[in-house]
């Protein structure tokens with residue numbers, strides 16, 4: 001059983017014009033096997049939360065704590081956080097010119113597992129996961145995210161998640177830009193990892209349609225840099241109907 | 251106005267061609283008052299393929315085939331009594347690379363090399379430079395009709411070496427010259443890859459990779475003369491810089507003369523600044539005297555290391571220094587992959603990793 005505990009997290013974004021406060025005290029606990037949906041208006045700070053947990057250098061932690069199984073995540077370097085079992089599927093995956101997908105995946109898995117995967121089983125393992133996510137084998141030789149369509153980038157994120165086998169995954173709008181079939185395929189991928197390794201998931205989304213595939217245990221409303229309401233799956237339906245007006249004016 | 255005589259005068263640093271170069275560090279290679287001896291330092295590292303020969307000949311038997319306005323090239327021609335001549339026979343298709351190497355130490359030296367690629371021949375020549383010395387070098391490359399030649403010139407010098415060179419290719423009808431200039435070592439390296447065409451249908455494809463660290467000066471001065479119709483050229487140079495006083499210079503001169511109709515040319519220089527304190531000069535220059543061309547263009551960019559790429563790789567568990575190496579290797583991969591020689595690729599990438607690890611030490 002793994003636990004990610006976010007307590008009173010306060011974060012500013014570092015800009016040329018100075019620091020700007022974005023997160024104003026976020027409290028959230030995610031345990032193995034649980035799925036927490038985070039829904040909230042544009043610009044409310046959802047990606048800031050995701051990036052802060054992953055350790056992006058542009059965010060400055062001004063207060064609070066993040067613990068993974070009691071260990072202080074905020075003290076860890078970016079790669080240490082990944083090794084500790086955190087994974088962030090990014091809203092905007094980054095292109096890395098000249099670095100092939102296969103080289104990237106092998107380097108990442110070697111780092112996470114602490115040893116190079118056995119070549120024979122590894123090739124098969126990658127092929128199998130790619131096939132299940134409907135990713136053409138030719139992507140192995142392409143450069144990371146370079147020229148990928150929006151939906152291809154998202155599938156590539158989930159491919160990495162399946163291979164890296166994290167304890168807790170943060171999916172930042174992984175459903176945005178996916179067509180109906182891709183949405184189902186990606187959701188099945190997430191559910192597969194959940195079933196196999198009891199993954200805990202923070203699912204940031206604007207739409208209830210992904211929640212029909214990946215059933216949330218909890219839904220949190222995020223507005224103005226913090227969680228303003230919590231409930232079960234029925235809260236998502238209410239949000240879809242009524243929007244965020246009552247939370248923004250509040 | 252005596253263009254010729256100026257070519258023999260010791261540069262002062264005010265000349266356009268020398269304004270970027272640290273003359274004080276050239277060990278007198280450019281200075282007519284300093285004696286430098288001619289020397290045959292180049293030799294074959296492996297057995298030569300069938301149809302290929304490397305001989306030492308008298309300079310008198312191999313007079314220069316073109317006029318150079320480079321002062322060091324002219325000093326080499328005056329001084330070197332002997333010349334290394336690499337001949338690739340007509341129709342020869344060398345399956346293995348022709349691997350030449352040279353190690354320079356103590357004495358400054360001038361070296362002249364002539365490469366003759368025969369009619370419809372096909373070959374890859376590697377020239378590997380190592381050591382601590384000071385070298386003035388001219389390589390003249392003659393491509394007979396239909397010849398295809400890849401020339402990989404590796405500057406893997408020690409930190410103190412000085413290397414001033416002109417590599418001049420003369421492309422006749424339907425020949426194809428691909429050049430890779432790789433400069434990763436040396437204190438001062440200044441290479442002028444120059445190209446002229448004597449027949450239509452020829453293609454000069456010029457690549458360069460350079461990596462300058464603390465205090466290194468790496469300069470590449472490309473000059474492509476489109477003096478006949480229907481020839482094509484591409485120039486693609488990529489460089490990375492790291493550390494204090496790392497300095498690179500890239501000059502891309504392309505001239506399309508009157509009558510060179512159907513010319514197709516494009517030149518690109520990209521520089522990646524890995525740290526503060528490094529400086530990349532990049533000067534593309536395209537002069538066009540005819541409008542009947544297929545295409546002509548240039549691009550030059552100098553950018554900083556992309557932190558988002560580093561973050562992305564690290565967020566997948568990859569340690570910072572490994573991520574940095576991946577990104578830099580990736581930056582150069584586009585060119586280095588074209589060597590189609592895995593050993594050479596790995597040798598170069600390993601050298602770049604090593605240089606990177608020493609930055610700031």
Ligand SMILES: Nc1ncnc2c1ncn2[C@@H]1O[C@H](COP(=O)(O)OP(=O)(O)OP(=O)(O)O)[C@@H](O)[C@H]1O
Nearest residue numbers: 013014015020022041042043044045046047048049
């Ligand atoms: N460099 C910056 N300078 C100024 N403001 C910034 C900067 N980076 C982020 N912000 C602001 O931080 C706020 C939170 O952004 P964030 O990306 O976390 O929102 P989000 O909830 O993920 O939105 P979306 O639903 O659109 O993805 C936004 O108002 C954004 O404009």
Ligand SMILES: [Mg+2]
Nearest residue numbers: 046047048091
């Ligand atoms: Mg966002």
